[in-house]
Amino acid sequence: MQTETFHIGIVGFGPKGLYSFERLLAYLNHFKVETQVNIHLFNESSSFVAGWVYHKDQPEYLLMNYPNQFISLQPTSKPSAVCEVLSFSEWLSEKQKESIKELDPKVSSRKTVGAYLSFYFEKFCNCLPNNVSVYKHIASVEDIKQKGDDFKLKTSTNVKLPLLNSIVITTGHTPSIRSKEEFFNAPNNIPFVYPIEKKLSVVNPQSTAILKGIGLTAIDAILGLTEGKNGKFKQKSNNEYSYLKSGNEPKIIYPYSRSGIPIIPRGENALNYEQTSFFLKDFIASQNFKPHSLDFETDVLPIIKQDIVGEFYNTLFQLHNVSYRQYEDFNGLNIRIEKFHKEHPEIEKFEAENLLAPTLALNVASFKNVYEFWTFWCLENEKAKSPYVAAASAWRYLSKEFNLLYSQQKLTKKSKQLFQTKYFGLFNKISYGPPLVNIKKMLALIEANILDFSFSESPTISKNTISNSNQSSIYDWLIDARLPRGFSNSKSVLFNSENSAKLFTTTKFSNTTHELHCTATGHPISKDGEPLKSIVLYGTPTENILFDNDTLSRTHNDTVSGWAKNIANNLSVTTQLISS
């Protein structure tokens, strides 16, 4: 026997929209729900599942920033998916006839990952339970109005929709990108670089381009301005690259940022490391901290630095066959560090600042300028084991523990904001860098005198001039090669429209960005201070309380599995009650 139809909306259908869809199907199947369930998928472009990050039409040179072996759509907990799902390497192996072992450490293009996600979306749609129907809407959702327990959506196409009983919001970066302010409001500014080929097509040959940001997006943009304009990277015998100009690229590109410190690359050998230092873990386990009681810089950062130092020396000791115990306190480690350096005076002492603020430690480990900085990191990454790479990996392990402090609101409000504005980006730059090949391409562009870091640290920008205390240059194009976080309250379409503004509460995070209030399980907090249990946020919209959502990971900050389970469980109970 059937109850009336249950309507669910998934707003924003990138990778996390797909994960929500997959879990929903799996739980409906698992609980043998008989109610008719209609799932409405909303995406503002036709690129369902791949979104714009994994779009099928982007160039092949835009790469993932980690190897194939970490990409998988396979659910990590029960129930199983409604059909068999292969990991990315397994799926590629069937297509390319290469072994999984060969494919695992390789880095793929983002469009290939998009093809993988799209393949499984189609497959899930082909094995829907009989009582489930799917409706795809190519439309931007612009407003959400609460009507009793249900929700009415307004879309850009004004499609007629039923009232929705429950909604997942997985809109990714898009709202903030839409609302990004333009510098100087001038025609030679490119405020956002994606889609790369389209946005950078206006940059004329032999022009001077200045690029704001020296992170992952900047590398994409630099490749778009060179390889994307028919320049060729040639691999030399020693695994390095040279660059053959096409004449269509800019004459010179000046990247810059506040610190001037570029991103650190990650090579295949980064897979050889595992966590060996646990000071932050012990610190968190040792006490029951009160909410808003920890200052990030004075209470937490010193422990993070201890782990960075711990990872460095544990690897260095291994390389010198010095026995060590992993679980000693930091004083014990320090005593051994002193002893080690007395025995090995030729080895430079390492401090966490070498990694966090390398310009302050000029000449330590050759961090002299960007070329030497990147050459140094390429060489270290090519070693089977490097203490420097171990130290740079530390945040990848620590971020999981740190997420506990963050989501349980243990940081003071002020220091949480400082973490977001200053340290979040810094740690990402150190631990989540691009694949080695991209940095080798950057080195080739420096050698070809196209990429120039003369203005890299906090230059002064005026309408057509970039300058610092030593020099200045006229520029033709100002390209903002960064990804904004949060969303602008004044311009966001979805969260700030007439009715949505009555539903969601926000915190002003900076002059232009705001974050939504929500619970650690992703439910937005409404004006009356209560969580809206029928809506769940997943990914970027949860950044006020869950951090590090910029990932394809299925496990990290998964707010939808619990939501899908509750819906299916409740529907199965209703079905049983009605049939008995």
Ligand SMILES: Cc1cc2nc3c(=O)[nH]c(=O)nc-3n(C[C@H](O)[C@H](O)[C@H](O)COP(=O)(O)OP(=O)(O)OC[C@H]3O[C@@H](n4cnc5c(N)ncnc54)[C@H](O)[C@@H]3O)c2cc1C
């Ligand atoms: C350039 C770039 C490279 C990256 N590389 C990696 C990487 O190598 N590895 C990694 O793990 N992560 C990477 N990321 C992080 C990336 O955010 C995640 O991998 C993933 O894309 C997050 O998925 P999502 O579904 O949350 O968001 P998105 O991928 O942003 O998808 C959101 C979707 O919602 C749609 N949408 C937004 N607003 C609305 C609306 N109002 N109505 C309807 N539809 C809407 C958008 O059009 C989009 O299709 C990268 C991110 C960027 C920007």
